[in-house]
Amino acid sequence: MWHEERHLRIRTLLATFGRISVDRIVAEMGVSRETVRRDLMDMEASGELRRVRGGAVSIHESGEPPFAERAQTRLKEKRLIARTAAALVQSGQTVFLDAGSTTTLLAEALSALSGLTLVTNSIEAAQKLREADGMANRDNRVVLLGGELSLELPATFGAATVNELSRYHVDLAMLSPYGIDASQGASSFDLQEAEIARAMVRHACRVMILADYSKIGVVGRVTYCESELIDHLIVDAKAASQEGWDELAHRVKQFTVAPRR
Numbered sequence: 001m002w003h004e005e006r007h008l009r010i011r012t013l014l015a016t017f018g019r020i021s022v023d024r025i026v027a028e029m030g031v032s033r034e035t036v037r038r039d040l041m042d043m044e045a046s047g048e049l050r051r052v053r054g055g056a057v058s059i060h061e062s063g064e065p066p067f068a069e070r071a072q073t074r075l076k077e078k079r080l081i082a083r084t085a086a087a088l089v090q091s092g093q094t095v096f097l098d099a100g101s102t103t104t105l106l107a108e109a110l111s112a113l114s115g116l117t118l119v120t121n122s123i124e125a126a127q128k129l130r131e132a133d134g135m136a137n138r139d140n141r142v143v144l145l146g147g148e149l150s151l152e153l154p155a156t157f158g159a160a161t162v163n164e165l166s167r168y169h170v171d172l173a174m175l176s177p178y179g180i181d182a183s184q185g186a187s188s189f190d191l192q193e194a195e196i197a198r199a200m201v202r203h204a205c206r207v208m209i210l211a212d213y214s215k216i217g218v219v220g221r222v223t224y225c226e227s228e229l230i231d232h233l234i235v236d237a238k239a240a241s242q243e244g245w246d247e248l249a250h251r252v253k254q255f256t257v258a259p260r261r
Helices: 003-017 022-029 033-045 075-086 099-110 123-136 159-166 189-204 235-240 245-251
Strands: 019-021 049-052 055-058 094-097 117-120 139-142 170-175 179-181 185-188 204-210 222-225 233-234 256-259
Touching: 003 019, 003 022, 003 033, 003 055, 019 022, 019 049, 022 033, 022 055, 022 222, 033 049, 033 055, 075 099, 075 204, 075 233, 094 099, 099 117, 099 123, 099 170, 099 204, 123 139, 170 189, 179 245, 185 189, 189 204, 189 222, 233 235, 235 256
Parallel strands: 094 117, 094 170, 117 139, 170 204, 204 233, 233 256
Antiparallel strands: 019 055, 049 055, 179 185, 185 222
């Protein structure tokens, strides 16, 4: 395949997905990783994309896709991760949940348990937990943190939210990042989201990160938890094939791969 053809294919993938990994380009084009890296360097030099660890992003990318769009992507992997994480939570624990598509699915999984106190800034997660609690009479307590309403995400943010959650000292913070990288840790694209997650990390005895394969090796704008401070990382089976996985798995204290179903 000539380099013009490869560049055209890379442009098409970026226009469709906004970001692309080296592994995916290698698989789709049947070329070496060295060839892909040279192509990405050339295209970055010409202003067509921006290279990131493990791949590239469109220069037109303004951040994460809208929440409604994220909520419909990689559902199978996210549900497996959520169920695996929920199985590690014990009755009587107090748990932080941040706002995101994966933690919304986690809220559904946690609703099958009983005797939990769940503290979250996610409006959707709180609603799912309360609806399930009311129907199943699980004796769970749900606390929705106050604060400013986000325009992009069904959640609360800001100084008032951080101040309110600082009153709690919980057993476990269960968080889903924009990306997770061995050297940069768990990160967010949005500063306000990172502030909430960082405060949750600070006020929890243990930190559990939930990340599907697309987040491995990805670095967001703001780091909120270093890799070495992650007590448990929950991923799907495809994570092990992502660039940067081996080093990340070595740095976190413990990881679990959600079983295929």
